[in-house]
Amino acid sequence: DTGVSQNPRHKITKRGQNVTFRCDPISEHNRLYWYRQTLGQGPEFLTYFQNEAQLEKSRLLSDRFSAERPKGSFSTLEIQRTEQGDSAMYLCASSFYRDYYTGELFFGEGSRLTVL
Amino acid sequence: KNQVEQSPQSLIILEGKNCTLQCNYTVSPFSNLRWYKQDTGRGPVSLTIMTFSENTKSNGRYTATLDADTKQSSLHITASQLSDSASYICVVSRGVFDDMRFGAGTRLTVKP
Numbered sequence: 001d002t003g004v005s006q007n008p009r010h011k012i013t014k015r016g017q018n019v020t021f022r023c024d025p026i027s028e029h030n031r032l033y034w035y036r037q038t039l040g041q042g043p044e045f046l047t048y049f050q051n052e053a054q055l056e057k058s059r060l061l062s063d064r065f066s067a068e069r070p071k072g073s074f075s076t077l078e079i080q081r082t083e084q085g086d087s088a089m090y091l092c093a094s095s096f097y098r099d100y101y102t103g104e105l106f107f108g109e110g111s112r113l114t115v116l
Numbered sequence: 117k118n119q120v121e122q123s124p125q126s127l128i129i130l131e132g133k134n135c136t137l138q139c140n141y142t143v144s145p146f147s148n149l150r151w152y153k154q155d156t157g158r159g160p161v162s163l164t165i166m167t168f169s170e171n172t173k174s175n176g177r178y179t180a181t182l183d184a185d186t187k188q189s190s191l192h193i194t195a196s197q198l199s200d201s202a203s204y205i206c207v208v209s210r211g212v213f214d215d216m217r218f219g220a221g222t223r224l225t226v227k228p
Contacts, residue, residue: 040220040221042220101148105162107152
């Protein structure tokens with residue numbers, strides 16, 4: 001399977017626990033994005049990487065959130081001290097970016113987080 | 117304000133009928149506009165991408181139109197099928213930095 005892969009697909013955790021999500025993008029894609037999506041809403045931008053550099057972070061990304069993309073390959077999104085408001089679908093997407101244009105954006109299936 | 121507004125919020129149609137979904141945007145400067153289909157619990161899948169110079173783009177039974185002057189786009193679905201039941205999301209990219217803005221989506225239900 002050469003698509004964008006996200007793990008785990010579902011995570012149920014208790015408030016205050018830390019969780020980590022992993023995203024494996026399409027191999028030749030240099031850009032990787034993280035979005036959060038709640039029921040009935042479109043995806044909300046969290047952060048993105050070009051290769052290993054994190055170029056932008058949304059104000060939605062509080063200090064409890066951290067994302068990394070070591071070596072410009074897979075990425076992890078960690079949420080510390082989870083709160084019930086963090087319950088959402090976390091989507092990862094990747095694309096090939098060149099000349100100020102983002103090619104087709106391929107999304108993973110998402111990681112659904114439920115905080116009890 | 118760099119917003120993307122979609123209408124209607126939800127739509128129910130009978131199988132075989134056509135429908136049109138709307139996307140109005142205030143994003144500026146405009147770079148490109150994309151339509152995605154998202155099945156429940158799945159990630160969005162790209163349907164079309166249109167740049168400033170493109171007025172129409174088709175992908176099978178899906179046809180997207182773009183009027184960059186009025187900042188409006190539509191997605192027309194022909195001869196709907198049950199599998200078309202999904203959310204359809206409009207995404208507008210802004211300017212040189214290709215900053216993408218997502219609409220909230222239109223939830224389409226196709227009934228037999």
